[in-house]
Amino acid sequence: MCIGLDVDLQKIPEFLLREEDPIFAFNKAIIDATHHLAVAYKPNLAFYEAHGLKGWKALEKTINYLNENFPEIFTIADAKRGDIGNTSGMYAKAFFEDLNFDSVTVAPYMGKDSIEPFLAYQNKHTILLALTSNAGAYDFQTQIVEREELYKKVIKTSRNWTNGQNLMYVVGATKAEYLREIRKIIPENFLLVPGVGAQGGSLKEVCEYGMSRNAGLLINASRAVIYASNAEDYAEAAAAEARKLQQEMAAYL
Amino acid sequence: MCIGLDVDLQKIPEFLLREEDPIFAFNKAIIDATHHLAVAYKPNLAFYEAHGLKGWKALEKTINYLNENFPEIFTIADAKRGDIGNTSGMYAKAFFEDLNFDSVTVAPYMGKDSIEPFLAYQNKHTILLALTSNAGAYDFQTQIVEREELYKKVIKTSRNWTNGQNLMYVVGATKAEYLREIRKIIPENFLLVPGVGAQGGSLKEVCEYGMSRNAGLLINASRAVIYASNAEDYAEAAAAEARKLQQEMAAYL
Numbered sequence: 001m002c003i004g005l006d007v008d009l010q011k012i013p014e015f016l017l018r019e020e021d022p023i024f025a026f027n028k029a030i031i032d033a034t035h036h037l038a039v040a041y042k043p044n045l046a047f048y049e050a051h052g053l054k055g056w057k058a059l060e061k062t063i064n065y066l067n068e069n070f071p072e073i074f075t076i077a078d079a080k081r082g083d084i085g086n087t088s089g090m091y092a093k094a095f096f097e098d099l100n101f102d103s104v105t106v107a108p109y110m111g112k113d114s115i116e117p118f119l120a121y122q123n124k125h126t127i128l129l130a131l132t133s134n135a136g137a138y139d140f141q142t143q144i145v146e147r148e149e150l151y152k153k154v155i156k157t158s159r160n161w162t163n164g165q166n167l168m169y170v171v172g173a174t175k176a177e178y179l180r181e182i183r184k185i186i187p188e189n190f191l192l193v194p195g196v197g198a199q200g201g202s203l204k205e206v207c208e209y210g211m212s213r214n215a216g217l218l219i220n221a222s223r224a225v226i227y228a229s230n231a232e233d234y235a236e237a238a239a240a241e242a243r244k245l246q247q248e249m250a251a252y253l
Numbered sequence: 254m255c256i257g258l259d260v261d262l263q264k265i266p267e268f269l270l271r272e273e274d275p276i277f278a279f280n281k282a283i284i285d286a287t288h289h290l291a292v293a294y295k296p297n298l299a300f301y302e303a304h305g306l307k308g309w310k311a312l313e314k315t316i317n318y319l320n321e322n323f324p325e326i327f328t329i330a331d332a333k334r335g336d337i338g339n340t341s342g343m344y345a346k347a348f349f350e351d352l353n354f355d356s357v358t359v360a361p362y363m364g365k366d367s368i369e370p371f372l373a374y375q376n377k378h379t380i381l382l383a384l385t386s387n388a389g390a391y392d393f394q395t396q397i398v399e400r401e402e403l404y405k406k407v408i409k410t411s412r413n414w415t416n417g418q419n420l421m422y423v424v425g426a427t428k429a430e431y432l433r434e435i436r437k438i439i440p441e442n443f444l445l446v447p448g449v450g451a452q453g454g455s456l457k458e459v460c461e462y463g464m465s466r467n468a469g470l471l472i473n474a475s476r477a478v479i480y481a482s483n484a485e486d487y488a489e490a491a492a493a494e495a496r497k498l499q500q501e502m503a504a505y506l
Contacts, residue, residue, distance in 0.1 A: 006340070046343035052351045056309045068404055082360060083299055083333055084387040084452075087259070090299035098305045107335065109362045109382055111389020129362060134337040136364020139410055143398045150393065150403070157392055197339075 001246050002076065004029065004222025005062065006032040006047045011223075013230045023058035026234075027054035028065060030226055033235035035070050037242040040218055042076035042192075063099050064216070074218075075102045076192065082107040082114040089117035096124045096226070103127055105170060105192070108154045112161050124164060125190075126167055130155050130182070133172025133195030151178075155185050168192055173201020173211070173219065179209035188212050196245070197224025203245070207252035215253060220243055254499050255293035255329065257447070257475025258283065259300045261474035264476075266483045276304070279487075281318060283479055286488035287441065290495040293327035293471055294319060295445075300426040316352050327471075328355045329445065333382060335360040342370040347379045356380055358423060358445070361407045365414050372416040378443075379420055382488060383408050383435070386425025386448030404431075408438050421445055424463070426454020426472070432462035441465050449498070450477025458499070460505035474498055 007023045019025040031041065043062060048055035066075055088106075095104040096118075103125035106115055116135065118126040131141055131151040143153040158164050163190040171182060171193035182191075191210060195201035197217055203219065210217050224244070229237030260276045272278040282378055284294065296315060301308035319328055330352065334344040340357075348357040349371075356378035359368055371379040384394055384404040394404045411417050424435060426448035435444075444463060448454035456472065463470050478498070482490030 007344075025339065044336070044340055044343075046334070046340045046347065049347035050343040050351060052313065052347070053306065053309055055347075056306055078336075080336055080360075080363075081299070082336070083297070083331075084385070084389075087297055087299045090261075090297075090303040094299065094302035094305070094308075098303060107333075107360050107362050109360050109393060110333075110385050110387060111392030111394070113389040114386050115389075132337070132363050134363060134366050136337075136366040136368075138361060139364030140398075140403065140407065141364070143403075143406065145393075145396045145398050145403070150396075151399070153396065154393065 001038050001221040001242065001249060002042050002192070002218045003030070003034055003038045003225055003242065004078070004220050005041055005043040005226065005227070006222045008047060011227050013229065013232065013234050015232070021054070021058055023048070023055065023063065024061040024065075027058070029235040030155070030238050031066065031070070033035065033239040034225070034242045035073065037239065037246045038073070039245035040074035040076060041066060042078050042220055044078040044222075045159045056159055060099065063101060076127065077101040077104040080105050080107045082110045084110065085113040085117060088114050092118045098119045103168070105129065109159065115158065116162050119161060119166065122163060122166070127192050128154070128158055128167050128169050130169040131171050131175050131178055133174045133199050133201065137172065137175065152185060155182065159186070170194065172199070173203070173206045174199055176202055176209055182183060183210065183212065188214070188216060190216050190218060192218045192220060194222070195219040197221045203248055204252070207249070211252070219249065254291050254472045254495065254502060255445070255473040256287055256291045256478055256495065257297050257331070257473050258284070258294055258296040258479065259475045260479070261300060264480050264483065266485065266487050274307070274311055274314065274389040276301070276308065277314040277318075278296065280311070280315045282488040283491050284323070287478070287495045288323050288326060290492065290499045291326070293329060295331050295473055296327040297331040311375070313352065316354060320353055329380065330354040330357040333358050333360045335363045337363065338366040338370060341367050345371045345374060351372045356421070358382065361411065368411065369415050372414060372419065374421070375416060376466065381407070381411055381420050381422050381446050383422040383427050384424050384431055386427045386452050386454065388430065390425065405438060407432070407436065408435065412439070425452070426459045427452055428458070429455055429458035429462055435462065438463065441467070441469060443469050443471060445471045445473060447473040447475070450474045456501055457505070460502070464505070472502065
């Protein structure tokens, strides 16, 4: 289980807004209450950038807190970046060196030279969008290119890039029925699966169709866990929700 | 002409590194020397994020300096963002409200609900990647989907999104021969055209194939202008290079 740290000041307990850094205070409490249940945390950059400098500072404090106190936990910068080669190199530096995340999500539209600068960090992980959890995924990702869907073309093509066999892929839980097809192409690669919970994806179907010999699934829950309560008990409520999900996952393993 | 503020500390004059904020010092000097020649500036976010908090602070100072001193100048956050709806809304807030850019570049892979939160800001501009300037553009963007290239499908589909007729599009100068085809689909929409200069695109071909009745082209130069010299005269050298480009453009108008 991965927990998404998508902190929205409208949704966290109101009393936290009196803290000097409400976002970090919230993240720290959620991490302290759930770290024994999660193997990964995934802050989505948008929720931090929306607050400018303060948001970036909260992000830095969050990743530093994770790296210092829970070095065994896998960290994901959910950034969905991608640009021409020299620019993607700068993004890779930002997330892998400056912030020291273990992994970053990237978008495939700009192709090979937009992703290889991330793949060049061999002690880090690059997670490529394949089939996303939202409705807009049907606009282009499932369109047919050379007799197969674009997302399959993305997966197959990306495997040929330098270090491409090390890629992880994003596949939305709301598209669980596609996981069988995807596992035919990449039986062993790790998949990051968002969309369980608030977005309505089925954990059962994700496990049934997506599990590999070594599990191979990092299933993310964000809103369902972190906003389980917005009262004083928010951290305990998040832990209770996380335990419920973790036990469900354990049952499928 | 748009000038790309892609500031790389390895490439700016060494004496600037002694400044408290070398990135902003560089940008300010470039802007002061070129603002009468350019209609737009485009900082690419990667170059700022690579320096963490300091980078974000330099970005804030740069956009504030532009908004306060040159309110008529068009500003572009070259961010290539895109995420599920509620998350894209946070990015829109970051660039349109917190930083107060006039426009932002976005990536199409996640479809309609990843772009509409940007389009909801009707006093701002959303610039969608169509056909990018890099080699990786041929991996997916030019692949055939339903008898036409993916980038054409992206342009045609996006026009049907809410406020989609207001979109601007990114088309790389290195793909100038495609501009004729693109102008058949969108004769009047503004295009942001990177890739003249360091990337090798031809200004002549871009103007020949891409100009609309109202010009309709925002041609970006980054490295060729801002790194024209890395000595004491860097700002004057940038201005000289910008004037050369601007005069070439004026000749085609």
